[in-house]
Amino acid sequence: MKSNLLNNFFATIGRKTLKGLWEIDQYTRLVGQTLYWMAAAPLKGHKIRFRSTIIQMVRFGVDSIPIVATIAFFIGIILGMQAAYQLKPFGASIYMADLVGVSVTRELGPMLTAIVLAGRSGSAIAAELGTMKVSEEIDALRTMGLNPIPYLAVPRVLSMMIMLPSLTLIADFVGILGGLFVGIFSEHIDFWLYFNETTRALVLKDFLTGLIKSGVFALLVATIGCYQGFSVSGGAEGVGKRTTTSVVTSIFMIIAANVLFTGLFYSTL
Amino acid sequence: MDKKPIIEIKELHTYYGRAHVLKGINLTIYENETIAILGRSGCGKSTLLRHMIGLNQPGSGEILIKGKNIPKLNEDKKTEVLKRIGMLFQNGALFNSMSIADNVALPLREHTDLEESTISIMTRMKLDLVGLGGFEGFNPAQLSGGMRKRAGLARAIAMDPEILFCDEPSAGLDPIVAAGIDQLLLKLKQAFKMTMVVVTHEMASVFLIADRIAMMNEGQILAVGTRAEIENNPHSFIQQFLHREPDKDKVDRETFLQNLTSEISG
Numbered sequence: 134m135k136s137n138l139l140n141n142f143f144a145t146i147g148r149k150t151l152k153g154l155w156e157i158d159q160y161t162r163l164v165g166q167t168l169y170w171m172a173a174a175p176l177k178g179h180k181i182r183f184r185s186t187i188i189q190m191v192r193f194g195v196d197s198i199p200i201v202a203t204i205a206f207f208i209g210i211i212l213g214m215q216a217a218y219q220l221k222p223f224g225a226s227i228y229m230a231d232l233v234g235v236s237v238t239r240e241l242g243p244m245l246t247a248i249v250l251a252g253r254s255g256s257a258i259a260a261e262l263g264t265m266k267v268s269e270e271i272d273a274l275r276t277m278g279l280n281p282i283p284y285l286a287v288p289r290v291l292s293m294m295i296m297l298p299s300l301t302l303i304a305d306f307v308g309i310l311g312g313l314f315v316g317i318f319s320e321h322i323d324f325w326l327y328f329n330e331t332t333r334a335l336v337l338k339d340f341l342t343g344l345i346k347s348g349v350f351a352l353l354v355a356t357i358g359c360y361q362g363f364s365v366s367g368g369a370e371g372v373g374k375r376t377t378t379s380v381v382t383s384i385f386m387i388i389a390a391n392v393l394f395t396g397l398f399y400s401t402l
Numbered sequence: 403m404d405k406k407p408i409i410e411i412k413e414l415h416t417y418y419g420r421a422h423v424l425k426g427i428n429l430t431i432y433e434n435e436t437i438a439i440l441g442r443s444g445c446g447k448s449t450l451l452r453h454m455i456g457l458n459q460p461g462s463g464e465i466l467i468k469g470k471n472i473p474k475l476n477e478d479k480k481t482e483v484l485k486r487i488g489m490l491f492q493n494g495a496l497f498n499s500m501s502i503a504d505n506v507a508l509p510l511r512e513h514t515d516l517e518e519s520t521i522s523i524m525t526r527m528k529l530d531l532v533g534l535g536g537f538e539g540f541n542p543a544q545l546s547g548g549m550r551k552r553a554g555l556a557r558a559i560a561m562d563p564e565i566l567f568c569d570e571p572s573a574g575l576d577p578i579v580a581a582g583i584d585q586l587l588l589k590l591k592q593a594f595k596m597t598m599v600v601v602t603h604e605m606a607s608v609f610l611i612a613d614r615i616a617m618m619n620e621g622q623i624l625a626v627g628t629r630a631e632i633e634n635n636p637h638s639f640i641q642q643f644l645h646r647e648p649d650k651d652k653v654d655r656e657t658f659l660q661n662l663t664s665e666i667s668g
Contacts, residue, residue: 269495273557276455276567277509278484280477 160360163282167290167356170283185288193254193289194296198303200253201246205304208241209233209311216312217320226320230327231334233312238339239398242305244391247350250297251383255358258289259379262362263372271363281363290355297351298344305343342398349394350387357383405432408565408597409454414463416449416621423449425621427463436591436598437626438608441618442643447601448569450618454599455489455567456480467565485513488558490568494550496542496557502529503538506557513561528556531593532586548579552586559590566590568600572607584610605644617643 175181216229262285265271271281309331316322361379365371409431416424423446431437439447452458453465456472465472467483475483496505507525510516516524529535532552542550551571558566571587572580584607591598591611602608608615609629616626617640625635633644641647 265497268493268498269491270497272452272457273489273491273495273497275457276484276487276489277512278481279508279512 156364159364160356163286163360163363164352164356166282167286167359170280170287171291174283179283181291182284182288186292189288189292190296192257193250193292194300197250197253197296197300201249201300201304202307204245204249205237205242205308206311206314208245209237209308209313210315211311212236212241212308213312213315214319217315221320226316227322227326227330229312229316229320230322230330234309234331234335235339237308237312238305238335238343240343240391240395242308243301243343243347243350244387246301246304247297247347247354247387248384250293250300250351251354251357251387252380254293255354255383256376256380258355258358259361259365259376260372262359263365263375266363266365267368267372286356286359286363289359290352293351293355294348297354298347301343301347302340305340342394346391346394349390353386353390354383357386405435407431408433408468409599410464410466411450411454412464412466414450414453414465415461416446416453416458417461423621424453424460427621427623429616429623429626431597431599433597434595435613436587436600436611437614437616438612439599439601439616439618440603440605440608440643442603445618446621447618451567451569451599451601455487456484485509485561486563487565487567488561488563490551490554490558490566490571492570492573493547494542494554496550496553498542500541501538502534502540502542502545502553502556505542505553506560509557509560524560525556528560529553531559531590532556533582546579548575548582551575551583555583555586555590559594562594563596565597565599568598568602570602570604571600572602572604580604580607583607587611619643 170179171181212233213229216232217226220226220228220232262271265285271285274281274284313324313327313331316327317324358379361375361382365375407430409429411427411429414424414427415422427450439450441447449458453460454467454472456475460473467487470479470483472480472483496502497508500508503522503525506528507521510521510524514521526535526538529538532555534549534552534556537545537549537553542553545553555571558568568587571583575583587598587600588611590596598611600607600611612629614626614628615632617624617632617635617637619639624637624640625632627635632640635641642649
């Protein structure tokens, strides 16, 4: 009895490990194929579907501007208030501009934008492709001799890789405005003083590190959404499960990648 | 006159996990014939069809379409073969984000260099042929089940395929609409002289449209022949299927529970 329980325990761990490794293998293959069709295949004469890419850019990017900007503004306000609270006793309120500017451009702007897009667009990718899988639309594409990777995945990944960094720049700008709002109306700092302090504190490197991160986050969000969508089985319930997994995995991977990048950038840049 | 094989399946085996789904299928399909693959639900007929159109990879065996072994072809060569076949899915599998006309035009846009005006004319012709003239701008969600199948059929024949595969063409339709789909398949067969492979368990459809019938059970082909040959086949399952008799050895509730208990304990 005891040995049976032990056997079952190790068998379950073994099965789950194998399944996890298999999923990682399949995901890596999808990323490899997507990058091939995005970067190498066009050099061999295969065209990228620009019309479809632009449609996805509007869905992922333009339509996300209000929510991304609103959240970034609130984050700027929160950061500003926290910074002012800590700095005011030292008579150094003005340095809240430095803190807000650097935090938003290097960390919070890219990460929060990516998390918003993981919830809003990554889930939409998984649900849309999953529904297409369940209703045999992806099989129909294959039988027409059309590869779903260049047809469905590439426009989504490409548009995400263009729009997420663009939205990050908007989030950076609006986040700094949130801090400025607190600086002017709560701490009574002069607009130009705050502006000059921000421009003094920020260097191009801050924006670049944020943009590099957001490019990687975009690749993660879009490819995880595509992978989960293509992996759907079992009807509507399967679509729901994979959509949830897509959001949870994306957010986890964004934060994990951010830890990695922050460590890397602080030790090298 | 010698019949020329267009699809040859040799010793096809497939496994889903530990389940042996297709157990050594051998089948030859000839040019311009309509063959119906008939069998009960879950016997492997749709799996066999998915192998023929290259959607599933077999465990072992060969699937030759015009002499080309589909599972072994690379992406580009497979695409060339797929351009010459059409597939009608059980629920039409139309792209919901596109209009009916765009659905039908898709293979033409992707695989030909035709002018948009020519594609538009060809699309209208195909939709007229399946009785959907005037529905070009409709979305799939706005159509009934039968109309979606007709639209799926129009898309399947958009490239004038040599082989048309149909998965349960009349499933889920009322008898009148189902009869309409059967008539449409007959019309296409006569008009285009294409080879048709129809997977179904609808006897009436089979007897109307098929030249030959392949009878499947539990992953194996039991018999292949004309309607008369199948009807005269003495195999007990074939006779049971043709005469719509329920399973004789179906276990009652008590025996089922007893079997289950002994399975769990032992």
